Amino acid sequence: MIKEAKEKFIQYIKFEKRYSKYTLTAYKKDLSQFLFFVEKNYNIFNIKNVDHLMIRSWLAYLMGNSISTRTINRKISTLKSFYRYLIKESIVKKNPMDKIISPKTYKKLPNFIEKNKMDLLFCQTDFGKGFLAARDKLILEMFYATGMRLSELVNIHQSDVDTYNYTIKVLGKRNKERIIPFSNRLNILIITYIKAKQEIINNKEKNNYFFVTEKGKKIYTKLVYRIVNHYLNQITTLDKKSPHVLRHTFATHMLNNGADLNAIKELLGHSNLASTQIYTHNTIEKLINVYKQAHPKS
Numbered sequence: 001m002i003k004e005a006k007e008k009f010i011q012y013i014k015f016e017k018r019y020s021k022y023t024l025t026a027y028k029k030d031l032s033q034f035l036f037f038v039e040k041n042y043n044i045f046n047i048k049n050v051d052h053l054m055i056r057s058w059l060a061y062l063m064g065n066s067i068s069t070r071t072i073n074r075k076i077s078t079l080k081s082f083y084r085y086l087i088k089e090s091i092v093k094k095n096p097m098d099k100i101i102s103p104k105t106y107k108k109l110p111n112f113i114e115k116n117k118m119d120l121l122f123c124q125t126d127f128g129k130g131f132l133a134a135r136d137k138l139i140l141e142m143f144y145a146t147g148m149r150l151s152e153l154v155n156i157h158q159s160d161v162d163t164y165n166y167t168i169k170v171l172g173k174r175n176k177e178r179i180i181p182f183s184n185r186l187n188i189l190i191i192t193y194i195k196a197k198q199e200i201i202n203n204k205e206k207n208n209y210f211f212v213t214e215k216g217k218k219i220y221t222k223l224v225y226r227i228v229n230h231y232l233n234q235i236t237t238l239d240k241k242s243p244h245v246l247r248h249t250f251a252t253h254m255l256n257n258g259a260d261l262n263a264i265k266e267l268l269g270h271s272n273l274a275s276t277q278i279y280t281h282n283t284i285e286k287l288i289n290v291y292k293q294a295h296p297k298s
Contacts, residue, residue, distance in 0.1 A: 001045060001046040001048075002047045002050075006035060008089070009031070009081075009085045009086075010027065013081070017174070020173060020175075030078035033075075034079065052096035052098075059076070069105045073105060076100060112245065112251075113232070118144060122137075122140070131196040131197060131200040138189045139228070142168075142182075143250070145183060145185075145186045147247050147254075150221055150242075153211065153224065153243070155170075155171060155209070156210040156211065158209070163187055163191060166181055166182050166184070166187055172269035211224075228241065229241045232245065251268060254267075
């Protein structure tokens with residue numbers, strides 16, 4: 001009964017809610033761990049017999065094994081979605097998650113790269129010549145100019161890039177489409193890349209993806225990560241040198257230059273403003289540092 005309920009729920013979020021494969025994988029893992037714990041420790045095989053005390057016991061077990069608060073909250077979120085589905089389908093009558101309180105998490109400020117270092121990256125770094133140089137520079141510029149996610153970039157299609165209207169269409173989390181504008185500077189790089197791409201893959205495999213390898217195949221996430229890491233290594237000492245750092249950098253620089261928070265929210269594809277507001281802390285921190293350096297009695 002427990003496993004059947006789990007499988008029905010997974011099918012529901014896959015085909016009706018259309019969650020991403022990454023979310024599906026996380027939900028499957030969380031539910032499998034929880035259901036295994038309940039079966040092993042309480043010998044329960046019917047989801048109707050699971051109560052809030054058992055859920056608390058599982059959460060305590062996770063905390064005792066040094067699982068991070070952030071990860072535990074994600075697992076709680078999985079269970080909340082699971083039980084909402086069970087209530088909706090009348091599989092259970094009471095929701096034990098109503099008595100579960102999520103532990104407070106410390107929100108770490110997102111890392112970002114200073115503007116002068118980004119200028120150094122694009123103005124003084126030697127990317128070389130040819131197809132790879134054009135592609136790699138465009139990847140870095142596109143992350144910084146649009147704030148898009150890694151998964152969004154690798155899945156851009158040819159038809160998604162509009163060099164006439166200066167916009168890119170991306171498919172974000174939960175299959176939500178959004179249109180991101182870009183500058184003339186990025187448009188020039190896009191056109192340069194398209195020309196180099198046409199030359200390199202003229203007699204090779206052709207597909208509808210915008211970013212491709214030398215063989216004409218769709219670019220993959222690990223390769224993009226390596227490209228970004230390689231070039232960011234030349235300008236910053238941050239521990240994390242990932243595409244997501246460039247997303248953070250985009251948002252922080254936009255906010256520091258007076259962009260409206262709601263506009264940044266739309267550009268990033270956040271579902272709520274709370275996710276975007278974390279960038280205001282970077283701005284406040286910057287103001288505090290400026291105050292300490294400039295005020296005579298600080």
